[in-house]
Amino acid sequence: MRYKSLLTLxxxxxxxxxxxxxxxxxxRSFDAHLDALAVGVDRTQVGYSYVGSGAVMLQMAxxxxxxxxxxxxxxxxxxxxxxxxxxRWGLESAVTQLGALSELVAMRARYADxxxxxxxxxxxxxxxxxxxxxxAMFEGMAPVLVVPENSAAxxxxxxxxxxxxxxxREALVAAKQALPFLTAAERVTITVIDPAAHGPERSDPxxxxxxxxxxxxxxxxxxxLARTLPRVSDVLVxxxxxxxxxxxxxxxxxxxxxxxxxxxxxxRNMLEAAELPVFMAH
Numbered sequence: 001m002r003y004k005s006l007l008t009l010x011x012x013x014x015x016x017x018x019x020x021x022x023x024x025x026x027x028r029s030f031d032a033h034l035d036a037l038a039v040g041v042d043r044t045q046v047g048y049s050y051v052g053s054g055a056v057m058l059q060m061a062x063x064x065x066x067x068x069x070x071x072x073x074x075x076x077x078x079x080x081x082x083x084x085x086x087x088r089w090g091l092e093s094a095v096t097q098l099g100a101l102s103e104l105v106a107m108r109a110r111y112a113d114x115x116x117x118x119x120x121x122x123x124x125x126x127x128x129x130x131x132x133x134x135x136a137m138f139e140g141m142a143p144v145l146v147v148p149e150n151s152a153a154x155x156x157x158x159x160x161x162x163x164x165x166x167x168x169r170e171a172l173v174a175a176k177q178a179l180p181f182l183t184a185a186e187r188v189t190i191t192v193i194d195p196a197a198h199g200p201e202r203s204d205p206x207x208x209x210x211x212x213x214x215x216x217x218x219x220x221x222x223x224x225l226a227r228t229l230p231r232v233s234d235v236l237v238x239x240x241x242x243x244x245x246x247x248x249x250x251x252x253x254x255x256x257x258x259x260x261x262x263x264x265x266x267x268r269n270m271l272e273a274a275e276l277p278v279f280m281a282h
Contacts, residue, residue, distance in 0.1 A: 001179050003156075004032045007112035007142070009105065011039045011128045012068070013075035015118050020076065022147045022154045022277070023116035024083040029156030030180070036076045037108055038093040040069025041101060041128045062095070069093045101128060102135035109140025116145045121272045137252055143177040143281040144252075151277055157184045158247040162240050163220075164266075165190050165206050167199060170251025174281040175209060178249045179216060181279065188213065188220045189243060193235050194227040233269035240276060252280040 008023040010016045020036070027034040044061035073093040080089050096104045109115050115136040120129040136142050147154075158181055165171050175182070182188050190213075195205035206222040213220040229235050240248055252267045270278060 002032070003030045003113040003180055005111065005113050006030075006032050006034045006116060007037070007108055007114070007136075008034065008116045009037045009039060009108070009132055009136075010072050010076060010118075011041050011126065011132065012124075013071045014124065015129075016072070016075055016079055018147045018149055018151045019116050019118040020079045022145070022151055024080070024087055024089075025154040026114070026116065026145075026156050027087060027089070029154075032088075032113070034080075034087065034089045035108070035112065036080060036089060036091045038069050038073035038076050038091070039101070039104070039128070039132070040065035040067070040072070040093070040095040041126075042095065042097045043126075043128075044097070065095045069095050098128060098131065101131050102139050105132050105135035106139030109136040109142040112140075112142050114145060115140070115142045116147065119146055119148050119271060119274070121268075122149070134253075137280065137282045143174070143279060146271060146274070146278045146280065148275055148277070150275065154277065156181065159186045160243060160245045161185045161188045161247045161249060162236070162243065162245040163188055163190050163209075164236055164248065164250040165192050165209055166251070167196075167201055168251055170253065170282050172209070172251070174249050174251045174279065175213070177281045178279050179218075181247060181249070182213060182218045182220075183216055185247075186219065188218050189239075189245070190220055190222045191236065191239055192222065192224045193232055195224060231269055232266045233273060236266075236270060237273050240274075245276065247277050247279060248274065249279045252282045 006023050006027050008019050023034050042061045042065040120133045136144050190206040190210055192205040205224050210220045210222050
């Protein structure tokens with residue numbers, strides 16, 4: 001299994017650097033085609049406008065979104081050209097309202113093996129960045145590689161990968177969809193945090209997954225950790241730092257997205273804290 005069709009999206013000309021560089025590096029490594037989409041987002045909330053001003057405000061917001069899409073497209077094109085002639089790529093731009101963004105992203109993501117995006121939380125990040133990430137995973141049914149601002153160009157070969165395992169469907173989907181990365185890694189640590197005392201894997205946490213991965217040629221081992229910090233994400237961050245991992249693989253949004261948004265969760269907390277690339281699938 002190899003990734004042959006990659007996708008990256010940007011909603012601002014100021015946020016294309018890490019994701020574009022990472023996607024281009026992976027495309028060259030896997031001999032894949034890279035598609036890039038520049039998105040201009042109309043963030044108008046018409047319900048809060050004054051009577052009679054709706055049409056004017058809508059047109060102004062649309063003009064701003066179109067200008068933003070043009071500037072983002074120009075920045076993406078310049079970055080793609082700078083990657084050199086050996087990179088195969090395509091570029092499109094689109095304008096949409098925030099409420100229709102999911103449909104636009106999903107339509108592209110469904111036909112990609114992997115979506116590469118910038119970190120959706122932090123300074124200068126808008127609500128559209130999180131919406132793009134969720135749309136790619138949920139409606140687009142694609143795995144997503146999230147790269148932090150300080151990420152260098154990626155080659156597809158990670159030295160040490162931490163794979164978060166909790167026996168959930170989401171974690172299993174992530175493990176299977178990350179196989180191109182896992183098989184190329186020098187070492188993969190299946191990390192189980194506070195396994196259930198009465199669960200189906202109580203006698204051998206992570207054992208069946210390790211067996212499955214080893215049969216695919218993955219150099220896998222299992223680490224069972226106690227929850228010594230307040231949040232699961234804190235333990236994962238510590239594990240990645242202590243073991244010098246350069247990629248984290250995890251299932252995303254085990255709870256409902258509404259509960260994650262209101263209360264937080266391992267997915268959101270991990271993305272906020274992560275200083276290494278994070279591979280997620282749902």
